[in-house]
Amino acid sequence: MTAVDAAPGMVARAALAAPEADVRPAALLRLPFADEQFDAVGGNFVLNHVGQPRDALREMRRVTRPGGWTAVTIWTVPAAPGQALLGRAVQAAGVTRPVHLPALAPEDDFPRIQQGLAALPSEAGLKEVICDTLSWGHRTTLEEWRSGPAAEVATIGQIVTSQSPSVIAEIRTPGSVEGLGSTHPHAHGADAGLGELPESAQAPVTCQVMVQVEVAVSRWYSPG
Numbered sequence: 001m002t003a004v005d006a007a008p009g010m011v012a013r014a015a016l017a018a019p020e021a022d023v024r025p026a027a028l029l030r031l032p033f034a035d036e037q038f039d040a041v042g043g044n045f046v047l048n049h050v051g052q053p054r055d056a057l058r059e060m061r062r063v064t065r066p067g068g069w070t071a072v073t074i075w076t077v078p079a080a081p082g083q084a085l086l087g088r089a090v091q092a093a094g095v096t097r098p099v100h101l102p103a104l105a106p107e108d109d110f111p112r113i114q115q116g117l118a119a120l121p122s123e124a125g126l127k128e129v130i131c132d133t134l135s136w137g138h139r140t141t142l143e144e145w146r147s148g149p150a151a152e153v154a155t156i157g158q159i160v161t162s163q164s165p166s167v168i169a170e171i172r173t174p175g176s177v178e179g180l181g182s183t184h185p186h187a188h189g190a191d192a193g194l195g196e197l198p199e200s201a202q203a204p205v206t207c208q209v210m211v212q213v214e215v216a217v218s219r220w221y222s223p224g
Helices: 008-017 053-062 084-092 114-123 142-150 154-161 165-172 189-193
Strands: 002-005 022-025 038-044 064-075 127-140 207-219
Touching: 002 008, 008 022, 038 053, 053 064, 053 114, 064 114, 084 142, 084 154, 084 165, 114 127, 114 207, 142 154, 154 165
Parallel strands: 002 022, 038 064
Antiparallel strands: 064 207, 127 207
16 A cells, blocks of 8 residues: 655655555645556545646546546535534634635635546546535544644644634634534534533543535546
């Protein structure tokens, strides 16, 4: 197995999690691999972060052997309640998107729904596209929930870490957003859909939040 990420911190985390894998720094638009090198290529939650998602899929297709498979995932829009918690906390703190993190150009963007994601592989020359929406309850602790953004994971993480210490503290304050500092540490069912997280992380209590992703699987056949 081979894995790449443009962020050095993510490369280090992946190498620790999968020591048997070949993990290296690389950008999706310029993969350091030969044509048709892999049987299967996956991109998890990356098309929504690159500036040219269609070019990114073409690069994934380039390194996939004929008859091989590609698979990509993105978060649904609008986000499931649990996923929206951090964004709501950022908004409540009055944070705006930093200028060094420009939004995707309209001509390069795509609808963040099942139909929008399903159209991208076809535009990149891939065939047999299958797309579906997956939902599940994610069990975690408050500190685990915060650890991704604290490590600059995804755009929201870069937005959070670019703020002053006082603003970061405000974002992290339990109760700053309804649901973020819930007094129900073991949320299930309808409560889980509200994205309730434990008020204190001093004890290893867990909570459950509903998350949703769009998944698209497609196949690559070389011309002729």
